[in-house]
Amino acid sequence: MHSFFWMAGGSLAAVLGGALFLHLVAALGGPGRRVMGWFTRAPGLDLLVTWFTVAPWLVGAIVFGWAGLLGGIAGQVVGLVAWCWGHELAHRDAVKGPRIVTVLNRLVGRPRNHVALWVTSLAVPVFWVVRIGEWVVYPPLILLVRFPRYPMGEWVNVSRHKFDGLVGHDLIWCLYCDWMTGVWSLGSEMLRNVESFWCPIRFLDDKKCANCSVDFPDVMNAWVPADGSMGDVTELLERKYAGREGDQRYSWFGHPERVELTVEGKRVE
Known part of the structure; x- marks a missing residue:
């Protein structure tokens, strides 16, 4: 049980610490914008996504086994919810305005909407594995059978954090969709070459x-x-x-x- 709480605390610190780091970097003016620009496109985005998603799972599972894995997930959930609340508190005007979550809660009901969103998070490791495949499996095909090269950053990037009024709960899920859509589209583009060639x-x-x-x-x-x-x-x-x-x-x-x-x-x- 101690392993679970140790890993939950570590995962929580990783999520909130990582978020704080990004907020501080973004506040540094020109140099901060350049750093954030690198983090919002592959390969920088790949490191960032790994830090906030699978890294705590892997560390927890390797060090503490199943208890560590579950603790890592629990810490992430708490950290994500805490960040959403904090971000919404810091942007009260946006929260009082039109929001995606408000409309969808009214259409399908708050419990069903939120449960459905968390269900979609189960696909995170699937998209992460697809991304690993894009790094590991496809590049050898460029050399072996002269498949076309792709500037991955043109697919795998995020930008919805710049959309005016998108904060907290809405922002985090839109960034998830932003990332996964690019990953999936790039994978599809690569597979088109595979299918038509073989x-x-x-x-x-x-x-x-x-x-x-x-x-x-x-x-x-x-x-x-x-x-x-x-x-x-x-x-x-x-x-x-x-x-x-x-x-x-x-x-x-x-x-x-x-x-x-x-x-x-x-x-x-």
């Missing part, structure tokens, strides 16, 4: 093709139909990838770098 064949289920085409446009626009032949597949690969040299990468077929012309309704690359 298996550009449509699914037999038309509904699945339609659903997946939202994130994988090549499904409907370029892949070989499910009733096609392996000759069709190899011909497509030759047409899309053969002859790409220099800075030309083996990107998915709808990648912006592929300049496409249309001649009499047919695409010419």
Whole structure:
């Protein structure tokens, strides 16, 4: 039991201490803005997210086992709630104005809205693992099969803290969405290259093709139909990838770098 409380206290201190550090840095003027700019985009944001999320879990689990893991989570929850309250106290005018939480509490009920929000937090480790995959799994593919490089900071960044009137409870959950949307979108972009390179064949289920085409446009626009032949597949690969040299990468077929012309309704690359 002592392990639980030790880790809960440490996790609480990490959350509130980290938040205090960021507030102090932001108050330093020009130098502070530069530091905060680094922390709001990958790779700086990756370190910040790890500090506030999985780091206490990992430390607690390694040092104290299950009690440490649960203590780390408990400390984080208390720290998050305490920061939200403090931030709202410091911005009373914004709290009295229009707020997301006020509208949603009225629409679905306060208990259900807040429980649902905490349920979404269970996905944090999922997004963190996806982010690790973007750092560890994809880069070797750039060297091995010449997949395109991506400036990760253009996807993985946060900016909603600059939105006027967004404070406390609303701010923290909007920052979570800000981060996870970028992580997921970058992962989808990377997977488009993987799918089109190794298996550009449509699914037999038309509904699945339609659903997946939202994130994988090549499904409907370029892949070989499910009733096609392996000759069709190899011909497509030759047409899309053969002859790409220099800075030309083996990107998915709808990648912006592929300049496409249309001649009499047919695409010419």
